Amino acid sequence: MKGITRFSNSLMEKYLPDPFLFVIILTLVIFAMGLGLTDSSPVQMVAFWGEGFWALLAFSMQMVLVLVTGYVLASSPIFKKGLGKLASLAKSPGSAIILVTLVSLAASWINWGFGLVIGALFAKELAKRVEHVDYRLLIASAYSGFIIWHAGFSGSIPLSIATAGHPFVDKIGVIPTSATIFASYNLIIVAALVIIVPLLNRIMMPTKEDTITVDPKLLVDPIIEVLPAKSDMTPAERLENSWILSMVIGILGIAFIIYYFVQNGFALTLDLVNFMFLFLGIIFHGTPRNYLIAIQEAVKGAGGIIVQFPFYAGIMGMMTASGLAGVMSEAFVNVSTAETLPLFAFLSAGLVNFFVPSGGGQWAVQAPIMLEAAEMLGSDPAKVAMAVAWGDAWTNMIQPFWALPALAIAGLKAKDIMGFCVIVLIVSGVVIGLGLLFL
Numbered sequence: 011m012k013g014i015t016r017f018s019n020s021l022m023e024k025y026l027p028d029p030f031l032f033v034i035i036l037t038l039v040i041f042a043m044g045l046g047l048t049d050s051s052p053v054q055m056v057a058f059w060g061e062g063f064w065a066l067l068a069f070s071m072q073m074v075l076v077l078v079t080g081y082v083l084a085s086s087p088i089f090k091k092g093l094g095k096l097a098s099l100a101k102s103p104g105s106a107i108i109l110v111t112l113v114s115l116a117a118s119w120i121n122w123g124f125g126l127v128i129g130a131l132f133a134k135e136l137a138k139r140v141e142h143v144d145y146r147l148l149i150a151s152a153y154s155g156f157i158i159w160h161a162g163f164s165g166s167i168p169l170s171i172a173t174a175g176h177p178f179v180d181k182i183g184v185i186p187t188s189a190t191i192f193a194s195y196n197l198i199i200v201a202a203l204v205i206i207v208p209l210l211n212r213i214m215m216p217t218k219e220d221t222i223t224v225d226p227k228l229l230v231d232p233i234i235e236v237l238p239a240k241s242d243m244t245p246a247e248r249l250e251n252s253w254i255l256s257m258v259i260g261i262l263g264i265a266f267i268i269y270y271f272v273q274n275g276f277a278l279t280l281d282l283v284n285f286m287f288l289f290l291g292i293i294f295h296g297t298p299r300n301y302l303i304a305i306q307e308a309v310k311g312a313g314g315i316i317v318q319f320p321f322y323a324g325i326m327g328m329m330t331a332s333g334l335a336g337v338m339s340e341a342f343v344n345v346s347t348a349e350t351l352p353l354f355a356f357l358s359a360g361l362v363n364f365f366v367p368s369g370g371g372q373w374a375v376q377a378p379i380m381l382e383a384a385e386m387l388g389s390d391p392a393k394v395a396m397a398v399a400w401g402d403a404w405t406n407m408i409q410p411f412w413a414l415p416a417l418a419i420a421g422l423k424a425k426d427i428m429g430f431c432v433i434v435l436i437v438s439g440v441v442i443g444l445g446l447l448f449l
Contacts, residue, residue: 011433015214019146019429026425029314029410029417033321040325040365044332055328062327063320070319072123072284074312077415079287080127081308082301086294093135103143103221104212106136107151111208114155119162119200123283129155130416138226144216145224149420150430151211153413157438160403161200164279165191167373167399171392177374181381182391189392195449196396202441210437214430250299256292263289311418322411326366335362335375343383351389352397352446355380359401360439367411372402393446400442407435 027035037059044055083089096113100106110133118125129152137145160167168190170176176184190196215221249255267286295301329335342358343351359376366372376398384394406412408431410424417424 011213012215012217012220015216015430015433016220018432022425022429022432026428029414029424030318032410032424033318033325036365037321037325037328040328040334044328044334047337048332048334050332055332058328058331059324060327062331063324065327066319066323070315072281073315073319073415075284075288076123076127077312077315077418078305078308079284079291080123080131080415081311081419082304083287083291083294084127084131085304085307086291087296088294090135093132094139097132097135097139100136100140103140104215106140106143107147107211107215108208110136110148111151111155111211112204114152115158115204115207116155118155118157118159121164121283122156122159122162123164125155125159126153126412126415127287127419129153130419134229134420137224138229142218142221142223144221145420146222146422146426147211147214147216147430149416149422150427150434151208153416153427153431154207154211154407154434156406156412157207157403157434158200158203160399161191161196161396163191163276165399167395167402170373171395178377178381181385182395185392185395190396190399193392193396195393195445198449199400199442199445202445203438206437206441207434210434211430214433250302251297253296256295256297256301260289260293263292311415311421314414314418318411318414322367329362329366330375335366335372336379338362339376339379343379346383346387348387348389350447351380351383351387352393353443355383355394355397356401356404356443356446359398360405361401363402363405364409367406367409373398397446400446404439404442405435407431407438 026032041055041059044050044058045052050058084093097106097109100109110129113132114125114129117128130149133148133152137143137148159165168185168187171178171182171185172187172190174184243251263285267282267289270282291304292298292301295304338361339358342354346354355376358380359372362372362376366375373395377395380394380398381391383389384391408428410417410428413424413427413431417427
């Protein structure tokens with residue numbers, strides 16, 4: 011395994027381009043595939059690309075806030091102390107790898123945005139405390155927990171088809187989460203990955219000679235400026251350093267969070283997670299000044315998200331408007347039976363997700379084809395829907411789109427972790443595929 015991992019890392023380090031170059035290459039590939047596999051003209055493909063370019067603006071801002079508010083919350087004294095106590099449980103590099111994977115898996119199953127941020131922040135805390143742990147594998151392990159997000163509480167596909175009036179209600183009706191998220195086959199797959207992925211990451215630990223560590227001093231948060239005496243402060247400076255203002259606005263935010271849970275139950279959305287991160291960060295940092303200093307540090311890592319997400323929106327526009335996503339899906343459906351349709355739905359979703367890294371957007375494209383196939387072949391539509399959900403989560407392991415927040419927090423490049431993630435992709439693909447086929 012160490013040899014395979016070493017080869018995979020070497021391959022990624024040599025040939026995987028920067029995520030921005032990666033998305034440009036994907037754009038050109040999809041443009042060419044659209045011309046070759048659909049009846050779209052070059053002018054139409056250009057139009058599809060340009061018209062879809064800004065389709066993810068709201069989502070891009072949500073992801074920036076996931077990164078910034080999560081980073082700021084974790085840099086607060088109280089939260090750092092909590093993460094530090096949890097990190098103190100790891101006494102060796104191996105236990106650190108297992109612990110960060112388990113934390114990421116649990117957080118991602120609760121909410122995908124929460125998992126992305128908490129896993130990376132916890133990995134940094136472990137890197138400060140555990141000597142001789144490979145920093146690349148630590149961050150890759152934190153990201154690997156993301157593999158189960160779409161089978162958890164924030165899975166967009168199972169939550170969508172459980173909602174009255176969803177776009178495909180006339181075809182499949184309303185399917186409760188008891189038949190998707192909490193179905194026995196889904197829970198068994200999740201349980202298998204919770205056992206296998208941490209052990210796999212532990213097995214991938216490089217030899218001492220190949221281990222790449224990080225100086226803990228580089229992970230220390232910047233020192234907050236020394237404040238003048240209160241008597242020397244201007245009225246504006248006193249407001250900036252007033253804990254009363256932070257508490258008042260923070261309590262207002264907490265009041266809304268309580269109101270939301272009373273009205274909606276424990277239904278986490280990305281907006282609510284960002285809302286919680288933001289107001290808890292304000293409270294935990296104590297003063298507006300401390301919070302603003304933390305914000306200034308956090309936004310430094312958001313550049314990749316801001317620049318690259320519009321390109322992925324353009325790719326998604328070409329995939330959907332040209333019919334290319336449908337062509338890919340139909341190719342798998344054509345070789346399916348009632349028993350194998352969930353497996354092929356999973357594989358096709360994994361392929362489409364590589365170019366359309368959005369669970370909701372992907373379901374809108376694939377659902378008409380997959381649900382019609384399920385009806386024709388007599389396959390369970392709930393299981394087919396979950397197969398698409400698993401495929402959407404699966405290839406995130408080698409899709410830099412979703413790794414950007416974790417990479418920004420860690421200060422690494424995609425090629426630093428993707429060698430490990432390729433191994434997770436292969437092993438998890440076997441586990442999920444077998445589960446969908448035989449359970």
